[in-house]
Amino acid sequence: MSPLNSMLRTPNHRIALIALLVITLDQLTKQIVLRLIPYTQEKVVIEGFFKFVHWGNTGSAFSMFRGNNGLLAGVAVFALLVLFLSRHQFDSRTLLSQVAFGLIFGGIMGNLIDRLWAGRVIDFIYFYLQQQGGTEIGFPAFNVADSAICTGVGLVFYITWRSDHAGERLKAKG
Numbered sequence: 242m243s244p245l246n247s248m249l250r251t252p253n254h255r256i257a258l259i260a261l262l263v264i265t266l267d268q269l270t271k272q273i274v275l276r277l278i279p280y281t282q283e284k285v286v287i288e289g290f291f292k293f294v295h296w297g298n299t300g301s302a303f304s305m306f307r308g309n310n311g312l313l314a315g316v317a318v319f320a321l322l323v324l325f326l327s328r329h330q331f332d333s334r335t336l337l338s339q340v341a342f343g344l345i346f347g348g349i350m351g352n353l354i355d356r357l358w359a360g361r362v363i364d365f366i367y368f369y370l371q372q373q374g375g376t377e378i379g380f381p382a383f384n385v386a387d388s389a390i391c392t393g394v395g396l397v398f399y400i401t402w403r404s405d406h407a408g409e410r411l412k413a414k415g
């Protein structure tokens with residue numbers, strides 16, 4: 242049996258592999274940003290709509306709780322522990338749920354590495370609209386880890402919704 246086949250044999254191994262892929266992609270993209278864009282600088286990709294930036298976030302999503310990097314690192318460790326211990330409460334037998342949990346674990350780990358290594362989360366993807374007069378209305382900058390977490394949580398909601406509706410259909414037939 243090849244090493245990849247043995248790695249993919251159990252749901253936990255698949256979750257771990259997906260998390261490892263997310264961490265690798267997240268950290269690789271952040272290293273590219275660190276090498277190519279000086280801190281607080283921006284590179285316009287599509288004028289008035291999209292930039293690569295090199296911004297740091299010591300807060301949580303949308304920069305809430307800014308300046309609490311250490312506390313948020315502790316929250317991330319706690320969240321990883323709770324997710325790990327409660328993963329059996331969800332149906333982790335399906336590939337979709339394994340992907341969801343792998344994305345969430347990998348995303349949390351990617352941002353935790355930043356918090357511990359750089360003292361801040363490195364954000365670099367920034368969508369915005371340029372208004373007349375030069376002011377910008379923008380979505381908060383984010384990174385691969387943030388995208389993985391949001392996608393994973395979205396999948397968990399979808400899986401839960403689908404499961405709830407399947408139960409309702411069974412009750413209606415019964």
